[in-house]
Amino acid sequence: MWSFSKLTDLIHAWLYETFSPAWALALEMVMVGVAAIGLFAMLGLVLVIMERKVSAYMQIRLGPNRVGPKGMLQSLADTLKLLVKEGMTPNGVDRVLFNLAPLVAMIAAMLLLAPIAFAKDFQIWDLNIGVLYITAISSLNVIAILMAGWSSNNKYSLLGAMRSGAQIVSYELSAGLSILTIVVLSGSLQISDIVTSQSNGWWIFKGHIPAIIAFVIFLIAATAETNRAPFDMAEAESELTGGFHTEYSGMKFALFFLAEYINVFVVCAVGATLFLGGWMPLHIGSLDWFNHAMDYIPSSIWFFGKTFFLIFVMMWFRWTFPRLRIDQLLTLEWKYLLPIGMVNILLVTVIAILKWHF
Amino acid sequence: MFLKDYFNDIAQAVGSLLSGMRRTGYYFTHHKEIITEQYPDNRATLVLPERFRGEVVMPHNGQNEHRCTGCTACELACPNGTIKIVTKFELNAEGKRKKAVDAFVYHLELCTMCNLCIQACPTDAIKMAQSFEHSVYDRSQLTKILNKPESKLQEGVE
Amino acid sequence: MTNEEIIAALTERKPELVSETGGEWPNFMVAAAEWPGFAAMLRESEDLWFDYLFCLTCVDWKTHLTMVYHLSSTRYRHNIVVKATLDRSAPEIGTVCNIWRTAEFHEREVFEMFGVHFSDHPDLRNLILPDDWVGYPLRKDYDDPVNMIKM
């Protein structure tokens, strides 16, 4: 079967033949960096237009429909507008932190792309602690938000940032616990191992009910960690106008905006990898003819299909539910999600030890 | 007992959230329900009700004649001073001096479309038009003179 | 209670009270100094129980100001109007915002619009007008320097 690995191997071999190993590595890094930034820009554009269209259809309206065919170029036009806007730094802000915060948010989001397997054998860095790396780096995001909130010298921003701090720190527990269930089941922290362990069925089907519970908890925690409604405490525009990015405009605001969408993409990609088999096609046990038929669909389509399905579910949440209050948000985490998650991981451990899973 | 309530709470909450999602999901998949009016595009087919009050106009007939006698009833009826009538004296057919309207000045920027002037008019000289696209770049363009140049009072209107 | 019964009940308690009839509801004139005590009596009496102050305003009669209080009872559904005449140069009357708390905002409005001083009001400052406003706009002799229509 054709896979990206052939292409990448080809490039790799050619580079090492032509250049010295140090240069070849440097060039590979540059290529990866350019590809990552390109992917970023693409994802930003696609996700923004997707969000606007999804929200429009749920709200019985048409959404953007003037720029390009069916309004598909609207987000490109918006990006252009944001690019040419003045990058304002208000008086009274902490200039260094204020300008640094969007970059930190962006870099944290970018780093998360490294261990994600976009297709079969198509991964930037298949490090052996991939899952741990993702949980660690995704907590960096809160630093950017706190920096932005503090340096803005605005009370709305400060309140938003403080809320966000409390929220992300607590929801990381649940996200971590639900990720751990899959680690326990598959016995590895490496993304490629986790994906191959699902070659005879995805974990959400193989892991009985505990895996489903873990998946639901992961989805809730992921929504909360990316500060999206109904957990958008950090922004909460009807309370805090714009939350931590009240004072931001132009490209700096766009960077926050983009980072939010990249974070959404990454957490959904992680969810798809852990629970829905990543690029692994839908396989059912030893039903060979079915499995072969499924294999004909390219692995990258499987991966992006699953990821965008999860993104759609998160958008569905956002455009249906009212916002929680900050104390209820923490109640939900500490009184509901965390205890359930802890009991759940106990069950999963038992299942894993007794080999009850398929 | 405590546990039962705890899980009952969760089940009910999740159920209510799912029913909400079912509703938005329904609208997401049923594009027939969309109610957006694509305004500048549907201009040609846009029909406003005949009673819609957009601005005050003075209809003129084919001979460039209107029905305004310059009695200032509308000016008195207007709560905002929207209408100013400038009158002049004309000689009529019998050679008598007669009051006639020189300029019917209408300040659209002050008008609240309350319809009191139309009701006050004894000769039905003015009426409300259905136009509603009034935006201009300069406020002075909103001050209009409703009687056309060289227009005359229609025969038989007193 | 009907209007006549209210008038009878009140004149029994305060024989010097001046009442007017003819309007929809009984009208009473009280002296400004007596008003807070009278108001407390209207609110507390079990048979009157005027617990709902639905309108509080002032009228400028050029020679004097008149405070007008519209009271209603949510229990008996009867209404009265109480008026108090104030001196125009130094209008002062006791506050009733400890009896009907809605009076706090209404009295602040009357304060800035008519210049009536409410003694013992907890927070008597401009509510609607800017803090540095000069003049009392709803008095009859106030002339608005910027009048859109006259321009």
Place this chain on the structure above:
Amino acid sequence: MVEEIGTTDEGDLIINIGPQHPATHGVLHLVITLNGETVRKVEPHLGYIHRSIEKMCESLSYRQFIYSTSRMDYLSSHINNHCCAMTVEKGLQLEVPERAAVIRILMDELTRIASHVLWWGAMAMDIGAFTPFFHAFREREMINDIMEETCGARLTMNYMVPGGVQFDLHPNFHRRVKAFVKQLRNKLPEYDELVTHNAIFKSRTKGVGILSKEDAISYGCSGPTARASGVDCDIRKTYPYEGYEKLQFEQAMSTDGDTYSRYLVRMVEMRQSLSIIEQLIDNIPEGDFQAKTKAVLKLPKGEFYSRVETARGEFGVYIVSEGGTTPYRIKFRSPGFSNLSALDHTVRGQKIGDLVAIMGSFDLVIPDIDR
């Protein structure tokens, strides 16, 4: 004085909410004192949209002044106009034809539904759900179209005149209202699905911002805000006007006094208004839509007060006449002004997110407060 922006002596944060803020639905300015997330004190600063309509009306005739009241509570402009017309009729001792009275009630109830539907969307948006807002506009648009057809305007209709209404009903009115009633009856369960039964919405509003019955009366609250606290203050029931006494409808009441019950009272009120419309729409009597009046109206010397139930509560018009063609003094008792005065009391000790929810449930319309 607006406090210096900063912190209080106790270290509480002072925040200005408004005059431009997504939660205030207009130019309301609240100075709130925050201790962490908890609101210590709310102090409204008004006047950003104060036009002194009361002063303006002193120079307008009794026909002219009615239009200006549409600009106060622009969401229940019909009902405001109705009250003004009623006060003038009271002064002139004018009998309104039966047909005009029925048309007035129909228009009032349609306005009330339009206002409540919009409020429903805005309330959901305050709490963070955006979708209901657009769904609410779908139904509101139908009412606006009905209004446009019969009254000639969508928001500030100036349809009520002393002695009746300006025009007769449009021939399409009957059919369109029937279609609307059917549509809203179908969509109300959807509203419940989206918001009323939503677990998050319930947890955000239940037990939040409790206003006791005594406080509601003392603060002069009226309308759904007071009825949620158990005050039976629906003017349509307690002091019926224009033939409301002949209609079958319930006063929407609750006793909890929290944000959720204020929400529920309005939802019930929408259904009650629908039933009023259903009772009347097939029984509009034939006859004149306007009583004969003189060209120039003169009210006799005296004082006239009338009160109606708008979508927000009790609206009153107090006219002092000296016998001339213009009112000597006119006072509008607006429901929002009194309801707003209870805000501080209700919000103290709640979270900042609750402040927004409570404000939403009070249904404040700022031009109504400022006048």
